[in-house]
Amino acid sequence: MMEEQVRVLEGLWGDVRELSLGNRIQRLDLAPTPLQFLRDYVSPNKPCIISNAISHWPALSLWPNLSYLSSSLSDSTVSLHLTPDGRADSLVPLETPKKGETCFASAHVEHVPFPCALDLVLNSERNNVVGYLQQQNDCFQEEYSVLASDCDAHIPWATEALGGCLPEAVNLWIGNHSSETSFHKDHYENLYAVVSGEKQFLLLPPTDVHRMYIQEYPAAQYSYTSGSGEFRLELEKPQRYVPWCSVNPYPPPETKENEMSKFPLYFNGPKPFHCTVKAGEILYLPSMWFHHVRQSPDDNGCTIAINYWYDMQFDIKYAYFNFLQSIHHGSTLMNYDATKFTLSDELCIDADELEAEEANQEEDTKDE
Numbered sequence: 001m002m003e004e005q006v007r008v009l010e011g012l013w014g015d016v017r018e019l020s021l022g023n024r025i026q027r028l029d030l031a032p033t034p035l036q037f038l039r040d041y042v043s044p045n046k047p048c049i050i051s052n053a054i055s056h057w058p059a060l061s062l063w064p065n066l067s068y069l070s071s072s073l074s075d076s077t078v079s080l081h082l083t084p085d086g087r088a089d090s091l092v093p094l095e096t097p098k099k100g101e102t103c104f105a106s107a108h109v110e111h112v113p114f115p116c117a118l119d120l121v122l123n124s125e126r127n128n129v130v131g132y133l134q135q136q137n138d139c140f141q142e143e144y145s146v147l148a149s150d151c152d153a154h155i156p157w158a159t160e161a162l163g164g165c166l167p168e169a170v171n172l173w174i175g176n177h178s179s180e181t182s183f184h185k186d187h188y189e190n191l192y193a194v195v196s197g198e199k200q201f202l203l204l205p206p207t208d209v210h211r212m213y214i215q216e217y218p219a220a221q222y223s224y225t226s227g228s229g230e231f232r233l234e235l236e237k238p239q240r241y242v243p244w245c246s247v248n249p250y251p252p253p254e255t256k257e258n259e260m261s262k263f264p265l266y267f268n269g270p271k272p273f274h275c276t277v278k279a280g281e282i283l284y285l286p287s288m289w290f291h292h293v294r295q296s297p298d299d300n301g302c303t304i305a306i307n308y309w310y311d312m313q314f315d316i317k318y319a320y321f322n323f324l325q326s327i328h329h330g331s332t333l334m335n336y337d338a339t340k341f342t343l344s345d346e347l348c349i350d351a352d353e354l355e356a357e358e359a360n361q362e363e364d365t366k367d368e
Contacts, residue, residue, distance in 0.1 A: 025275040042162065
C-alpha cells in the first residue's frame with residue numbers, strides 16, 4: 001500500500017507540471033489585462049513574473065537612495081526584526097533546556113527610529129546581529145505611510161481580477177544578503193514587487209505538500225540584549241506548537257547527506273521552480289504555494305521590496321488541497337525507502353544547481 005501511495009503521488013507531481021506548469025516560471029513583458037491574469041494565472045493557480053508593470057513608480061528611483069528614505073522616515077518608528085543569522089520564522093535547534101530539540105524560532109522585535117534601524121540592517125556583520133525591516137501586518141500603511149505616494153496603493157489589474165477588493169495587507173521588506181525566509185505557504189494571493197536588489201525564490205505547488213515534511217514544532221522566541229550583543233532562544237510559555245516545513249533546500253556540506261536521507265521525497269523529487277525577481281519586476285505567487293526566499297542586495301547593501309496580499313478564494317481548489325494534505329495523517333509515507341522510489345536524474349533537485357542553471361539561461365537570452 002505504501003509503495004502504491006508513493007507512485008500515485010509521483011504521478012501527481014509529474015502530471016501537474018506536464019499539464020499546467022511546464023518546467024519554468026513564465027515571464028510577461030507587460031502587465032496582463034485583468035481577464036488574462038485571471039484566466040491564465042489565478043484560476044490555474046500558476047505563478048508568473050511581470051516586467052514593466054511598476055516602471056511608473058517613483059520608488060524605483062527614490063528608494064535606492066538611502067538618504068531619501070532616512071530623511072523621509074526620520075520621524076517614523078518601525079519594527080526591526082533581529083536574529084543572530086538572518087533566519088527568522090525558521091527551524092533552529094534549542095540550546096536549553098532541551099538541547100538539540102528543534103524549535104520554530106521567531107525574531108526579537110524592537111521598535112526603533114527608521115534611521116537607526118536602517119543602519120543596523122546595513123551593518124549587521126559589524127554588530128554580530130542581522131536586522132530585517134519587515135512586519136507582516138500591513139506595515140507599509142501603518143509604519144511607512146509617508147512613502148505612499150512613491151508607489152501604487154494596489155495593483156489595479158490584479159485587484160480587478162481578484163474580485164475588486166483592495167489588498168488585505170501591504171508590507172515593506174528591507175533586508176541584506178543574510179536575510180532568508182524558510183519554506184512556507186500563505187493563504188493569500190501575493191503580488192511581490194522588488195524595488196531594489198534581487199530576490200531568489202524556490203517555489204513548489206500545493207500538490208507537492210508531502211515533500212515538505214510539515215510537522216509541529218514547539219514555538220520559541222529570540223531575545224536580544226544590546227549591551228552584551230547576545231541572543232537567547234527560549235520556548236514560549238504557555239507552550240504552543242507551530243506546523244512548519246522541515247526541509248532546508250540549501251543544507252551545508254557537512255549535513256547534506258543526512259538531510260537528503262531524512263527528506264527523500266523532497267530531494268529525490270521534481271526540481272522546485274527557481275526564479276530571480278529583479279528590481280522593477282513583480283512575482284505573482286499564488287495562494288498555497290510553498291516558497292523559500294533569499295536575496296541579493298544592491299550596491300548600497302540592501303534589498304527592498306513591497307508585497308500586496310489579496311484574500312484568496314476558499315473554493316474547490318482549497319478543498320482539493322486540504323484533502324491532499326490530509327492524506328499523510330496516520331500513514332507511513334514519510335518513512336518510505338528512497339532507494340525503491342526515485343524519479344529520473346534530470347528531475348531530481350539540487351538548489352545550487354538550479355541557481356547556476358538560471359544564470360546560464362539569462363546569459364543565453366542576452367546572447368540572443
